[in-house]
Amino acid sequence: xxxxxxxxxxxxxxxxxxxxxxxxxxxxxxxxxxxxxxxxxxxxxxxxxxxxxxxxxxxxxxxxxxxxxxxxxxxxxxxxxxxxxxxxxxxxxxxxxxxxxxxxxxxxxxxxxxxxxxxxxxxxxxxxxxxxxxxxxxxxxxxxxxxxxxxxxxxxxxxxxxxxxxxxxxxxxxxxxxxxxxxxxxxxxxxxxxxxxxxxxxxxxxxxxxxxxxxxxxxxxxxxxxxxxxxxxxxxxxxxxxxxxxxxxxxxxxxxxxxxxxxxxxxxxxxxxxxxxxxxxxxxxxxxxxxxxxxxxxxxxxxxxxxxxxxxxxxxxxxxxxxxxxxxxxxxxxxxxxxxxxxxxxxxxxxxxxxxxxxxxxxxxxxxxxxxxxxxxxxxxxxxxxxxxxxxxxxxxxxxxxxxxxxxxxxxxxxxxxxxxxxxxxxxxxxxxxxxxxxxxxxxxxxxxxxxxxxxxxxxxxxxxxxxxxxxxxxxxxxxxxxxxxxxxxxxxxxxxxxxxxxxxxxxxxxxxxxxxxxxxxxxxxxxxxxxxxxxxxxxxxxxxxxxxxxxxxxxxxxxxxxxxxxxxxxxxxxxxxxxxxxxxxxxxxxxxxxxxxxxxxxxxxxxxxxxxxxxxxxxxxxxxxxxxxxxxxxxxxxxxxxxxxxxxxxxxxxxxxxxxxxxxxxxxxxxxxxxxxxxxxxxxxxxxxxxxxxxxxxxxxxxxxxxxxxxxxxxxxxxxxxxxxxxxxxxxxxxxxxxxxxxxxxxxxxxxxxxxxxxxxxxxxxxx
Amino acid sequence: xxxxxxxxxxxxxxxxxxxxxxxxxxxxxxxxxxxxxxxxxxxxxxxxxxxxxxxxxxxxxxxxxxxxxxxxxxxxxxxxxxxxxxxxxxxxxxxxxxxxxxxxxxxxxxxxxxxxxxxxxxxxxxxxxxxxxxxxxxxxxxx
Numbered sequence: 001x002x003x004x005x006x007x008x009x010x011x012x013x014x015x016x017x018x019x020x021x022x023x024x025x026x027x028x029x030x031x032x033x034x035x036x037x038x039x040x041x042x043x044x045x046x047x048x049x050x051x052x053x054x055x056x057x058x059x060x061x062x063x064x065x066x067x068x069x070x071x072x073x074x075x076x077x078x079x080x081x082x083x084x085x086x087x088x089x090x091x092x093x094x095x096x097x098x099x100x101x102x103x104x105x106x107x108x109x110x111x112x113x114x115x116x117x118x119x120x121x122x123x124x125x126x127x128x129x130x131x132x133x134x135x136x137x138x139x140x141x142x143x144x145x146x147x148x149x150x151x152x153x154x155x156x157x158x159x160x161x162x163x164x165x166x167x168x169x170x171x172x173x174x175x176x177x178x179x180x181x182x183x184x185x186x187x188x189x190x191x192x193x194x195x196x197x198x199x200x201x202x203x204x205x206x207x208x209x210x211x212x213x214x215x216x217x218x219x220x221x222x223x224x225x226x227x228x229x230x231x232x233x234x235x236x237x238x239x240x241x242x243x244x245x246x247x248x249x250x251x252x253x254x255x256x257x258x259x260x261x262x263x264x265x266x267x268x269x270x271x272x273x274x275x276x277x278x279x280x281x282x283x284x285x286x287x288x289x290x291x292x293x294x295x296x297x298x299x300x301x302x303x304x305x306x307x308x309x310x311x312x313x314x315x316x317x318x319x320x321x322x323x324x325x326x327x328x329x330x331x332x333x334x335x336x337x338x339x340x341x342x343x344x345x346x347x348x349x350x351x352x353x354x355x356x357x358x359x360x361x362x363x364x365x366x367x368x369x370x371x372x373x374x375x376x377x378x379x380x381x382x383x384x385x386x387x388x389x390x391x392x393x394x395x396x397x398x399x400x401x402x403x404x405x406x407x408x409x410x411x412x413x414x415x416x417x418x419x420x421x422x423x424x425x426x427x428x429x430x431x432x433x434x435x436x437x438x439x440x441x442x443x444x445x446x447x448x449x450x451x452x453x454x455x456x457x458x459x460x461x462x463x464x465x466x467x468x469x470x471x472x473x474x475x476x477x478x479x480x481x482x483x484x485x486x487x488x489x490x491x492x493x494x495x496x497x498x499x500x501x502x503x504x505x506x507x508x509x510x511x512x513x514x515x516x517x518x519x520x521x522x523x524x525x526x527x528x529x530x531x532x533x534x535x536x537x538x539x540x541x542x543x544x545x546x547x548x549x550x551x552x553x554x555x556x557x558x559x560x561x562x563x564x565x566x567x568x569x570x571x572x573x574x575x576x577x578x579x580x581x582x583x584x585x586x587x588x589x590x591x592x593x594x595x596x597x598x599x600x601x602x603x604x605x606x607x608x609x610x611x612x613x614x615x616x617x618x619x620x621x622x623x624x625x626x627x628x629x630x631x632x633x634x635x636x637x638x639x640x641x642x643x644x645x646x647x648x649x650x651x652x653x654x655x656x657x658x659x660x661x662x663x664x665x666x667x668x669x670x671x672x673x674x675x676x677x678x679x680x681x682x683x684x685x686x687x688x689x690x691x692x693x694x695x696x697x698x699x700x701x702x703x704x705x706x707x708x709x710x711x712x713x714x715x716x717x718x719x720x721x722x723x724x725x726x727x728x729x730x731x732x733x734x735x736x737x738x739x740x741x742x743x744x745x746x747x748x749x750x751x752x753x754x755x756x757x758x759x760x761x762x763x764x765x766x767x768x769x
Numbered sequence: 770x771x772x773x774x775x776x777x778x779x780x781x782x783x784x785x786x787x788x789x790x791x792x793x794x795x796x797x798x799x800x801x802x803x804x805x806x807x808x809x810x811x812x813x814x815x816x817x818x819x820x821x822x823x824x825x826x827x828x829x830x831x832x833x834x835x836x837x838x839x840x841x842x843x844x845x846x847x848x849x850x851x852x853x854x855x856x857x858x859x860x861x862x863x864x865x866x867x868x869x870x871x872x873x874x875x876x877x878x879x880x881x882x883x884x885x886x887x888x889x890x891x892x893x894x895x896x897x898x899x900x901x902x903x904x905x906x907x908x909x910x911x912x
Contacts, residue, residue: 188884196884204888344800347890348878377802380874384890449797449878455816457800570882 041076049077067091119288119471120162128487134244136165139487146484147493151721153484154494155458157369158296160483161490163463164288164471166225167247170398171238171254173278175200178238181278182208184257187216189569194226194238202230202391204349205443209568210250213257217565217591220507221253222246227351227443229396230388237396241289245509247282254280286401288471292483293445293461293494295342299370300481301442301462302338304474306357306430307331308437316436317407318400324355324439326389333387339378344460347386348446353393358435359470359477360414361428369482395439395467405469407436440474441465448498453600453764458722459498497722499600500768501729505549505715506566506596514546514715517611521545526691533694534754537636540706542699544753547612547713549596549731555703556735557593564594566731570767573597576737577765580746586738595734600764601714601750602727607759609717609726609750616708616749616758617740623747623760631706631756638693645693649686708749708758711736729766793886794879801842801875804899809834813841813849826856826902830864836903842873843895853900867901 005012026033040052050062050069059068066074097103111117115137124130128139139162142150153159171178179195186193190209199206205227212219222243229237242250258278292300309331313319334354340346394400409417417434447460466474479485495502503510522545525533536544553561567573572589576597579586589595603609622629683691702710717728728750740748749758803812809829813822829837841849853866872894879889 192881193884196881198881198884198887201887341803341806342800345802345876346799347888348797348799348880377804380802380876380892383799383876384892386888446797446799446878449799451798456798460800 049073049080116165116285118162118164119468120164120475123472123475124162124485124487127485131488133488134165136244138165139485141487141489142485146486147489148721150484150486150490151493151497153486154293154461154490154497155722156294156296158292158294158300158461158478158483159486159490159494160293160297160475160478161291161486162288162471162475163291163491164285165244166241166289167244167282167284168287169240169242169247169250169254170281170283171240171278172235172281174234175236177277178236181254181257184213185210185221185253187211187568189216189571191570199226200228200236201388202228203351203386203388204347205351206349210246210253213253217568217595218563220504220565221249222503222507222509224250227391230391239396243503243509245503245512246507247284249508251280251282283398286398286468287395288466288468288474290464290466290471290475290478291445291461292464292478293447293459295344295457295460296370296482297461298340298343298346299372300478300483301464302372303370303481304359304362304477305334305354305440306362307334308355308357313437316403318394318403318439319437321403322394322397322400324394325392327355329387329389330354333382333390336382337378339372339376340383341372341378342457342460343444343462344447344449344457345378345383346444347383348444348449350386350444351391351393352442352444353391353395353439354442355394355437355439357430357437358409358414359438359474360411361430361435363477363480365426367480367482393439393441395441395465400439401467404436404438404467408469409434409436411473438467438470440467454498454722459494492716493718496716496718496727496729497720498768499727499729499766501598501715501766504566504598505547505731506564518546522695526694535636535639536695536753537638538634539754539756540631540634541614541753542696542702542705544612544695547715547731548699548702549713551699551702552710552712553594553596553733555701556733559593561594564596565591566596566598567734573765573767579741580737580763580765583741583744583746585741586734589734592734592738596712596731597734597737598766599712599730599732600727600766601717601730601748601761602723602764603725603750604747604760604762607726607750607757608719608752609714609728610752610754611714611717613714613717613728613730613750613752614706614710615712615714615730615732615761616706616751617711617736617743618708618745618747618749618760620743620745622708622749622758623745626758626760629749629758631708631751631758633756638696642690642693645686645690706751708751709736711740711748714750732763791879793882794889795882797878797880799876799878801873801895804840807838809837811837811839813839813845813852815845815848819848819852823852823855826852827859830856830860830902830904836901839898839900839902841898841900843897846896846898849898849900853902856902863904863906864902865905867903869899869901871897871899873897 006014008015048063050058050073053070053073057070062068066077069077092098098107108117108122115132116135117137118124121137124139127143129141129143130137131140132138141147150159171181175195179193182194186208192198192206192208194206194208196206198204205225208224208226210221210224211217212221222245224243224246225241227239229239231237240250258280307327307330309327313324313327330353334352337346417432418428421432421434422428441464443463443465445459445461445463448454448456448458450456464474464478492502501510503513505511505514525545534544536542549564550561553564567576567589572587575587578584599615601609601615712730712732714728714730717726717730719725720727732748740746746763747760748763750761751758804810811822811826811829826837826839839849839853841847853868857864857866873896875893875895877891877893879891881888
């Protein structure tokens with residue numbers, strides 16, 4: 001049987017070599033190998049990497065999660081992802097990894113780079129909507145729907161806010177020089193000056209309006225709270241608490257008006273070291289300040305703050321640096337005012353410096369409402385006198401801050417100490433030498449003191465100033481005693497309810513705030529589909545999201561006005577109030593053309609007021625037929641143009657699309673995708689043009705835009721719970737008010753931006769604008 | 770003689786304005802010291818709607834409260850009396866009224882208007898009325 005064998009040894013024809021040369025072997029196949037490996041690394045164009053795998057090796061989310069691919073294919077896969085435009089998603093480290101203390105702290109420090117955090121930030125971040133304002137990350141409003149609850153807190157219980165973002169500025173120097181300095185940037189017409197006898201003793205906190213250097217009444221900066229630190233020597237210390245939106249202005253102005261350094265140097269050559277007598281120091285985040293509003297805030301403080309007397313004085317480190325004084329007397333005073341039902345029964349604006357035990361000791365185990373023991377009532381004598389030693393506090397001494405912070409017991413240490421030392425479960429030995437005592441300062445706020453204007457005592461409360469590092473222990477204790485926490489929204493609403501303007505529009509801070517609100521509202525407006533947008537042109541409103549004070553004043557004075565101010569002269573405001581009630585014409589004042597009068601507006605009948613509503617001048621027949629008084633429909637001439645533009649734009653888009661399709665068919669790359677993406681971020685020319693047609697940005701007149709002349713605007717309007725009707729805080733041009741009173745009226749018309757209805761409202765002059 | 774004296778006094782008081790405005794101080798009021806508060810204690814004000822407060826009292830009594838206490842201060846005394854009398858008519862026969870009057874010390878703050886002056890305070894007296902309305906018979910007893 002003959003078989004066709006190949007090998008010679010088996011009877012075939014071919015003689016095989018004894019050895020194979022591997023180099024030769026591979027070299028001859030190198031082309032094949034290269035082709036194979038290339039086809040693996042760079043798979044054919046219409047296949048993805050993971051598609052090259054056999055079916056049994058494929059996994060479900062391979063395209064998203066590269067870890068599911070065999071390792072050798074991952075690189076190619078990632079490259080492919082990059083090409084298709086998606087960046088490869090980075091995997092978040094596991095929660096366990098992230099929550100490790102060191103990593104968590106790193107993360108927190110990283111996040112604090114952009115904005116400053118308050119000490120209670122983490123507590124707030126879990127419960128509040130946070131916003132970025134003035135370089136801080138601040139709580140805006142609680143996550144639970146608590147608008148009414150917060151009002152109820154401020155009127156009947158206790159509302160607490162962390163206002164540690166107020167920046168303390170320390171001014172040190174001789175009293176006369178400070179007086180001279182502040183004479184340049186304040187006006188005696190607005191109220192008591194900073195060096196008034198009532199304040200210099202340090203017993204009371206005061207408020208003052210700051211202006212630019214010798215520019216009163218223009219260049220308003222803001223309202224600043226101040227208090228004098230009581231000391232015996234000639235050099236006095238003044239503490240200003242400045243809102244963060246005004247800090248930079250205040251700082252630069254204070255440095256400007258410091259007595260000139262160069263002149264001093266020449267005059268007193270010997271005193272060269274002490275260049276200026278006045279020393280200004282900005283101390284952000286050196287104190288924590290909590291604002292407690294409402295009658296129950298007193299009970300909360302009484303329950304949570306336990307005074308220390310001479311006997312129980314510990315040898316803390318800070319006590320050795322600065323010995324606290326009058327401890328016994330202060331404890332007696334604190335005990336004597338314990339039974340006050342509300343902070344508004346106490347002397348207004350008093351400053352109380354106390355040294356208290358660690359607040360964690362008095363914390364209840366579950367949330368309870370602090371109540372006063374109602375057995376005894378407070379005697380009138382204690383309410384009348386303010387002892388002079390009361391305001392003295394070691395807290396103002398900057399030297400002790402370090403020591404307090406160093407010795408601070410962290411929560412963990414505290415609990416550890418309690419569990420180690422307590423003999424009876426649930427009972428903590430309050431006299432344990434391990435606990436530290438803390439100096440704090442309480443400042444009373446009187447709230448409303450005029451019954452004609454607001455119910456007496458609304459907005460009253462305590463401000464608690466705590467050394468840095470101790471924010472959370474105090475905060476949690478107050479919370480556990482029933483304080484309700486609020487954010488920035490509550491600051492606004494409390495200011496509204498008390499009839500104050502929160503950031504007045506003639507200050508830079510107020511202007512910035514208005515601009516921010518305008519931008520937010522505009523964005524929101526243009527996010528709506530056109531059919532859902534209010535057509536403000538048809539309503540005859542040309543500035544729905546802001547109040548153009550400049551144009552308003554220019555219209556009422558027939559001249560261009562760039563600078564304007566809000567009237568804060570107390571005497572004049574009282575006179576104007578008299579004029580309004582008596583319907584007599586206003587007195588002549590300086591700079592009347594650029595003057596805005598702050599008014600509190602109260603609707604006579606039903607209706608609601610919103611922000612940016614117009615205040616209009618009534619005509620004599622309006623009062624009788626107010627019920628049928630509507631703004632007539634305005635004609636929107638832009639509507640047609642918008643429609644034409646839109647059709648043209650759609651046509652253009654269609655053409656473009658068709659051209660692209662044609663190009664695609666010819667296998668020519670149409671427009672690059674990346675370039676188009678960048679353009680999309682900014683609104684296109686067409687969009688900008690349409691927006692301009694919806695809301696024309698060029699406003700020439702606001703006064704004669706409607707059937708009724710516009711006198712002013714409401715900067716904040718809403719339903720007021722204290723008045724049980726819609727109220728608003730607004731500003732009226734002085735000349736407009738004069739015209740109103742000349743026509744023997746003292747009521748105005750008000751119209752919301754989204755409505756054609758005019759409503760009748762009463763006006764009151766507000767003193768605290 | 771005595772009559773004449775009182776008459777002249779009356780005329781004088783009429784001529785004199787009620788409270789002289791002081792050029793140096795602004796008068797600020799504080800919250801009056803409140804008596805013991807509770808669920809059955811109602812402070813009558815001039816601002817709150819009369820009907821609302823009447824309804825509140827009715828609710829309290831019908832709910833089975835043994836007694837309710839009304840406090841009125843100054844100008845609200847008349848309202849307080851009216852309210853109590855209305856209640857007496859509404860719950861005729863089942864409720865009785867006990868009236869006490871008194872004086873409350875009110876503290877006013879004098880806020881200086883010039884730099885040279887310090888804060889001051891003064892005590893003002895105001896009349897007050899405290900009416901206790903209590904049950905004598907159960908509400909359903911008459912019918």
